[in-house]
Amino acid sequence: MSEPLLKIRGLKIEGRSDETWNPIIKGVDLDLNKGEVIGMIGESGAGKSTIGLASMGFCRDGVRISEGSVVFDGVDLVTASAADKRALLGKRIAYVAQSAAASFNPAHKLIDQHTEGPVQHSVSYRSDSQADGIELYRRLRLPNPDEIGFRYPHQVSGGQLQRAMTAMAMACRPDLIIFDEPTTALDVTTQIEVLASIRDIVEQFDTAAIYITHDLAVVAQMADKIKVLLKGDEVEEADTRTMLSQPQEEYTKSLWAVRSFERPAKPAVATGATPVISVKNVTAAYGTVDVLHDVSFDIHEGRTVAVVGESGSGKSTTARCITGLLPPRIGHIEFDGQQLPLNYRQRDKMQLRQAQMIYQMADTALNPRKTIGETIGRPVEFYLGLKGKEKRAKVDALLEEIELEPTQYFHRLPSELSGGQKQRIGIARALAAEPKFIICDEVTSALDQLVAEGILKLLAKLQDQLGLSYMFITHDLATVRAISDEVVVMKDGVVVEQGEKADMFQPPHHPYTDLLLSSVPEMDPDWLDNLLKERGVDNIGDAAVDKM
Amino acid sequence: MAGLLRIIVQRLLLGIVTLFVVSVIIFVAVNALPGDFAEAILGQGATPEAVTAIREQLGLNQNAFTRYFVWLGGVLRGDFGVPLSQALFAGNFGTTATGTEVITVVDQIMPRLRNTLFLAGVSAAIAVPLAVTLGILTALYRNSAFDRSMNVTTLSAISSPEFFIAYVLILFLAVLNPVFPSLSNIFPGMEFSERLNRTMLPALTLTLAVTAQMMRMTRAAIINLLASPYIEMARLKGLSPMRVIVKHALPNALAPIITVIALNLAFLVTGVVVVEVVFVYPGIGQLFVDSVKIRDIPVVQACCLIFAAVYILLNLTADILSIVSNPRLRHPK
Numbered sequence: 001m002s003e004p005l006l007k008i009r010g011l012k013i014e015g016r017s018d019e020t021w022n023p024i025i026k027g028v029d030l031d032l033n034k035g036e037v038i039g040m041i042g043e044s045g046a047g048k049s050t051i052g053l054a055s056m057g058f059c060r061d062g063v064r065i066s067e068g069s070v071v072f073d074g075v076d077l078v079t080a081s082a083a084d085k086r087a088l089l090g091k092r093i094a095y096v097a098q099s100a101a102a103s104f105n106p107a108h109k110l111i112d113q114h115t116e117g118p119v120q121h122s123v124s125y126r127s128d129s130q131a132d133g134i135e136l137y138r139r140l141r142l143p144n145p146d147e148i149g150f151r152y153p154h155q156v157s158g159g160q161l162q163r164a165m166t167a168m169a170m171a172c173r174p175d176l177i178i179f180d181e182p183t184t185a186l187d188v189t190t191q192i193e194v195l196a197s198i199r200d201i202v203e204q205f206d207t208a209a210i211y212i213t214h215d216l217a218v219v220a221q222m223a224d225k226i227k228v229l230l231k232g233d234e235v236e237e238a239d240t241r242t243m244l245s246q247p248q249e250e251y252t253k254s255l256w257a258v259r260s261f262e263r264p265a266k267p268a269v270a271t272g273a274t275p276v277i278s279v280k281n282v283t284a285a286y287g288t289v290d291v292l293h294d295v296s297f298d299i300h301e302g303r304t305v306a307v308v309g310e311s312g313s314g315k316s317t318t319a320r321c322i323t324g325l326l327p328p329r330i331g332h333i334e335f336d337g338q339q340l341p342l343n344y345r346q347r348d349k350m351q352l353r354q355a356q357m358i359y360q361m362a363d364t365a366l367n368p369r370k371t372i373g374e375t376i377g378r379p380v381e382f383y384l385g386l387k388g389k390e391k392r393a394k395v396d397a398l399l400e401e402i403e404l405e406p407t408q409y410f411h412r413l414p415s416e417l418s419g420g421q422k423q424r425i426g427i428a429r430a431l432a433a434e435p436k437f438i439i440c441d442e443v444t445s446a447l448d449q450l451v452a453e454g455i456l457k458l459l460a461k462l463q464d465q466l467g468l469s470y471m472f473i474t475h476d477l478a479t480v481r482a483i484s485d486e487v488v489v490m491k492d493g494v495v496v497e498q499g500e501k502a503d504m505f506q507p508p509h510h511p512y513t514d515l516l517l518s519s520v521p522e523m524d525p526d527w528l529d530n531l532l533k534e535r536g537v538d539n540i541g542d543a544a545v546d547k548m
Numbered sequence: 549m550a551g552l553l554r555i556i557v558q559r560l561l562l563g564i565v566t567l568f569v570v571s572v573i574i575f576v577a578v579n580a581l582p583g584d585f586a587e588a589i590l591g592q593g594a595t596p597e598a599v600t601a602i603r604e605q606l607g608l609n610q611n612a613f614t615r616y617f618v619w620l621g622g623v624l625r626g627d628f629g630v631p632l633s634q635a636l637f638a639g640n641f642g643t644t645a646t647g648t649e650v651i652t653v654v655d656q657i658m659p660r661l662r663n664t665l666f667l668a669g670v671s672a673a674i675a676v677p678l679a680v681t682l683g684i685l686t687a688l689y690r691n692s693a694f695d696r697s698m699n700v701t702t703l704s705a706i707s708s709p710e711f712f713i714a715y716v717l718i719l720f721l722a723v724l725n726p727v728f729p730s731l732s733n734i735f736p737g738m739e740f741s742e743r744l745n746r747t748m749l750p751a752l753t754l755t756l757a758v759t760a761q762m763m764r765m766t767r768a769a770i771i772n773l774l775a776s777p778y779i780e781m782a783r784l785k786g787l788s789p790m791r792v793i794v795k796h797a798l799p800n801a802l803a804p805i806i807t808v809i810a811l812n813l814a815f816l817v818t819g820v821v822v823v824e825v826v827f828v829y830p831g832i833g834q835l836f837v838d839s840v841k842i843r844d845i846p847v848v849q850a851c852c853l854i855f856a857a858v859y860i861l862l863n864l865t866a867d868i869l870s871i872v873s874n875p876r877l878r879h880p881k
Contacts, residue, residue: 107800117786
């Protein structure tokens, strides 16, 4: 057997915090042959990206390779000089980053960034590389391939940028490409197109790839073999089908099991019951442009309504209308049958208190300089008027409700908490007002699957205990399946379909709902192939053009 | 592009309003100066009658409100009036101090302003490229010995008083090694090379005074961007460190750099009195100080207004360039 293209042995990486070096990667081996795709999965903090970058001989600031070797085609990138590494990077090893929008330089046109690598590495002339770029754009089924490269990054959509970045990685026809969560930031329908494009082009040029993701279903479509990582250690590695059908380790099994969480169905709402929140024919605009068109739906006591749609569909705008941050242009919001003032400034404390929010980014939604006790104590005092011992007791009770030990967490700052814990604090803060209704805006989408599941279970428990109603904004249909009672599907500011969850997951659907549902990757490694066959490959290209 | 034009027109109008407000402040401030021209010119022997007579003759006895609008009306027509020193002679003897036609404020200021702009131009032509280049190099070799020594040098230069730097330069470049003349008395009709030669020492002094801030801002603005994903991407494409900084970081760091450059250019026009005095350079700063001494109000007001206009214009230009440097505004969706 010939030597593998990439051979990592005993790789140890350390990260610096407060003058001491702590291990991030604790000895990982990896073999990758020419034309082979390995999927690397794990939760955030597992060290996937760090290994991805290290296989290019690259470390971010404050990170260093302490031991081991990364041998690419006979060259050890750990010991190679900076100039030797530069000669390989971009030319024989390329990188596709998670957020193409942030990783394209905003100051230059796409094609100029595309040709930079080949020209700087003296692989080809600018004009040839430009023609090749246009050809790659065509193969990756980008709309208007002749013209799109002459735009600036901000003029191109996220899914298209991600494909342009894959084209850029291909520019020098590298032997190895590192894909670092290339579809995580995309909507499901866009994700399909990008996944299919990446897979095609990797096959066409027989490129080896490391595909990093936290989404099992995605990796099942892309990789020949899968490596599971946990906290800087390898859990297990096997070829894709074996890994999916017979995971060996407990941790892998638990990852596989997360997707099975689902709440039992609740009894139907009694006819004639007054909904807690009723959105009545709401049309709303940013400036002069209407972004919501005649949106209506009800949310009943103790029930969860999932509002589903891709980015830009008007989910969060609807939430802003309900909270009064964006007064609707036409229509209104009713709470317990009473019309609420359109603007939150005109609402009284009782009205404000009844609708609380939990945000997507718990990181930015908590004041970094306030302790947990202060953050939760503020609404307790503001809405309930509690002070001193009573306030402390209420905050402690809330902390217990979100399953955090009060004495341990009361004086901590947000920076001393994990992502999941921060999201729990966000929930406690919303509960502090003792509301009847909570808007959850993509509360689990920034979290790992296991942590997200914990949050969903907590929300379900609180609903059962307190009779809360949730409006659950999400683009993730697995989450919808897990927690919702009713579903509202939105597209371009319009409600295209709504109804009981059980009905929504049964055909027949509105064509858009159908598209959304069928685009959610499944754990079956043949899923993407079958889907593409079903839709006809050309359809995907057409769909991309339609999106323009 | 239409949006850009609208922003530019908006800023321009705002600049004009600012200038108008500044003109009121200047007028009030200048008129609040203790003493007046009549007392200053008559010296210790001033009798109340003589003072009144001169004040009447020059229109200084009118109320401030009227005087402001007379002055503003003139300014709008490009007429900054006649220096009081000239007007007095003209009124008394039917002729001017020099025996020829009446010299207006504009006549007096224009050649001085040209000289000052020349000096500022020469200084900027040296300082701006120097500062930006050093900024790039210090960002490239950040935390190296070169970076630190550059920071120490430029900071020492900016921390020393200008006259001190001026004398040090005279000592080394005029006295010990006679490279440049220590006196910068330039006059109209002088050949360009000679004029440049004589302007060199004050220009170098000013360069040392303004380089530090521009350099440090360039360095900071670039380093600020080095953690961004597109810089990491550029590195992962195997580009040389120099190319990463010049081609990928610098174009995105332009806005703050331009702002600081504009502020420093404004300083080169309005803040050069000390340097002009040291090198006997016939610029507007000297004229300004002389006019304040003798309470020659029209000249003082004209100088102030020019200084204000320079500040506003340069900041306006910086704002517009910063906007233009953003591709999102240059190429809307």
